[in-house]
Amino acid sequence: MIVVFGSINMDLVARVERIARPGETVLSRRADSFFGGKGANQAVAAARASRGGPVQVAMAGAIGDDPFGEACRKNLEANSVDGHALRVTDEPTGCAFITVDGSGENAITVASGANMALRSADLPDVLLSKASVLVLQMEVSIAENLDVAARARKAGVKVVWNFAPVPAIKERAAIAELLEVTDVLVVNEHEALAIAEIVGEPVDGDYLKAGTDIASSFGVTCIVTAGSRGAFAIAPDGSRVHAAARPIVPIDTTGAGDTFVGVLANGLAEGLEIGAAMERACAAASLSCLTAGAQAGMPDREALERHLAQV
Structure with a gap:
């Protein structure tokens, strides 16, 4: 089982x-609403990639007692994500405000709302004990994330941590604490460079060197996603595995990184090697x-398998 502990939002685009x-100020003809939140996105991506396979997906998250919250709950259910660990809070459901330009690039502001009320205790031990992979992001409390990650490591669960969005951490010790349970x-290129800066590694804008230094300094496998250049997995010994991105003309890049993480988690939960898991994740992100x-x-x-079968 894959368990996602994280954020749930309604996206206004x-x-x-x-x-x-x-x-x-710039003008837009209209705004559309979509289901989002990095945690929910990654859970949905993992569940869709898992559909028809041996792995189930569950999510622990927090929503408001409001129409957005109920709609988000039903959306997770419709995507075969087990939502028994969702908690309804007095805070409003999280919202993200997204602008997308003509090239598909985006800018995002998130109002966290109920996401900051999520607690480690909202993920029961009985559910965590069924997991082989735990997925975390940075849109809920770092302290609660750390507690859940420590519990998962103690239970022998693989912890996949997506360092996005970059939090306001400035101390090397805080990064070390996070990576000790990962x-x-x-990370993407910018996030890799941000971590390298925090821990004092001089990398001169080289995101692969940043990823290599992070992996070797903290004993983790660091995956750096690099858009059209694909993704690179860097082991603590410095060895690298590359997965290429499929060439596309993007309409909207919102959620591509979350798709990568969710499908990567599916591949790892199904026992794939890191390179094969990244290849699937890159294809799904495209x-x-x-x-x-x-x-x-x-x-x-099914759609992912068809796409992977294309030369």
Whole structure:
């Protein structure tokens, strides 16, 4: 089983000619609503990739007692994500405000709401004991994430931690504490460089060197995603595995990183080697960019297998 501990949001998306600069207003014809939150996105991606396979997906998260919260709960259920560990709080359901420009690039502001009320205790031991992979992100309390990760490691569960969005951590000791309970760290180029800066590793803008230094310094497997350049897994001994990205013309890159993480978790839970798991994850992330919305383009298992079979 894959267990995702993390955020649940409703995404409000506006398409713009260009993303506004500070102090600037740009107009959009309309705003559309989509299901989101990095935790929920990763759970849905994992569940769709798992559908018809041997692995189940469950999620622990927090929602508000409001229409957005009920809609998000039903959406997880419709995507075969076990939601028995969802908690309804007095805080409003989280919302993300997203602008997407003509090239598919995006800018995102998140109002956390109920996500910051999520507690480690919301993930019961009986559910964690069934897991082979735990997936975490940075949109809920870091302290609660750390507690859940420590519990998972003690139970022999593989911890996959997506260091996104980059939190306001400035101390090497805080990063070390996080990585001590992590088996696989997933970052993009910018996140890899941000960690390297925090821990004082001089990498001169080289994201692969950053990933290598993180892996060797903290004894984790560091996966760096690099958009059209694919993804690189770097082991503590410095060895690398590369998975290529499929060439596409993106419509909306929102959720591509979450798709990668969810499908990677599925591959690891099904016993794939890291390279094969990343190949599937890169293909799924590419497919997700062909449809607007974080979850709308996430492929199911059948669509992913068809895509992987193409030369």
